[in-house]
Amino acid sequence: MERSKKLLLLGILLVIVDQVVKVLIKTNMDLGEQIYVLGQWFRLCFVENEGMAFGMKFGGQVGKLLLSVFRLVLGVVLVWWISSLEKKKSTPTGVLVGLTLITAGAFGNLIDCMFYGLVWDYAPFMFGKVVDMLYFPIIRTQTFTFFEPVFNIADSCVTVGAFYLILFQWKFFTSEETK
Numbered sequence: 001m002e003r004s005k006k007l008l009l010l011g012i013l014l015v016i017v018d019q020v021v022k023v024l025i026k027t028n029m030d031l032g033e034q035i036y037v038l039g040q041w042f043r044l045c046f047v048e049n050e051g052m053a054f055g056m057k058f059g060g061q062v063g064k065l066l067l068s069v070f071r072l073v074l075g076v077v078l079v080w081w082i083s084s085l086e087k088k089k090s091t092p093t094g095v096l097v098g099l100t101l102i103t104a105g106a107f108g109n110l111i112d113c114m115f116y117g118l119v120w121d122y123a124p125f126m127f128g129k130v131v132d133m134l135y136f137p138i139i140r141t142q143t144f145t146f147f148e149p150v151f152n153i154a155d156s157c158v159t160v161g162a163f164y165l166i167l168f169q170w171k172f173f174t175s176e177e178t179k
Helices: 003-028 060-087 093-119 153-168 170-174
Strands: 034-038 042-049 130-135
Touching: 003 042, 003 060, 003 093, 003 130, 003 153, 060 093, 093 130, 093 153, 130 153, 153 170
Parallel strands: none
Antiparallel strands: 034 042, 042 130
């Protein structure tokens, strides 16, 4: 199978896994409910947010719409960029995989924003909430919790893809060939 088909398959698979997990959480848990998976260290915790990192909000309804449109534009630009980079045989596969992870994550959360409000009948098109469920309070004391955000698989794709590119593929982005 050629590289472009593998990348497309990876991206689609990641979006499908993200969406299946979100739908399972949304249809089988109550908002705020927690399931302890590995003691206090890992829990499934059903929360919804407006779509920004760590549950932040941006400018009310207008900000929500702008965020959704930004995600859509970013996703299209990333698909175009991956396609053009893939045509260059000199582009490392790792660069394409990292960008595919980021793109899949963007589309995974975009689907929530675009359609979840319609499907679950609580908001118009583009105004749905993002479903989060993964909670890893790694270090916990009486007054402090390290890494408190609840996130989802799409968020993980964006984060892993970005860190992978920064840590292992940075030379590609600083080479003369990419300028």
